[in-house]
Amino acid sequence: MIGRGGDKLAAPGMAGNAWSLATPVDISMLVRPGTPEWPGDTPYSCGWTWDMAAGATVQVSAITMSPHVGTHADAPLHVRPGATTSESLPLSAFVGPAYVITLDGTPRDVALEELRGRYPSGTERLLLRTGQSIADGTFPDDWPALSAHAAHLLAGDGLRLLGVDAPSVDRRQSTALATHHALFDGGAQLLENLDLRHVADGPYLLVALPLRLQGLDASPVRAVLYDGPTRQAANVRP
């Protein structure tokens, strides 16, 4: 439903709510040579198939990268052979109202108690800012991560997507990847390597669609947030 002006979108079920679609906030990492990949994973690189400086009629690039470089959605296949692949991720999970909250960046397993009361009940998309991200050009040693139990409880409570600014929803040294499993078991999707440095805590509209790449364990996304009326009202207060 389009509300006042072509750039305002009223969210279904949120009476009087409107999102500022003309001013997206980009929460995607810049992908370039040198963007930190997970240690040992395939880094981003770019070559040129055709180059006008060499007499070609067009410029055409060719890229190589792990789909986990930069901001991306994992598919269940990432942690489970034979499971759902990138092109089949449920798009509706990646578009809709989302809530950003900030955690202290001390590496630890985060229990649900630490999050309680910090986001509205019924939140379907939760984005966690820890400050432990690749945004400054280095791969963090470790980061706080939601415990698998907390992820299980959140998914059971209707969470459809967990997004993190860290490189993984699990801790760096995790080999069981229990939080990945708990989210996927509960039908929730996940986003990793978000750049949440320039957004305040609070409600937004999230758009972060995976690409239609077949058979992969993950897909790059272009993730953006749109301000809602609550934040707009907050911004104009002295």
Ligand SMILES: [Zn+2]
């Ligand atoms: Zn990943």
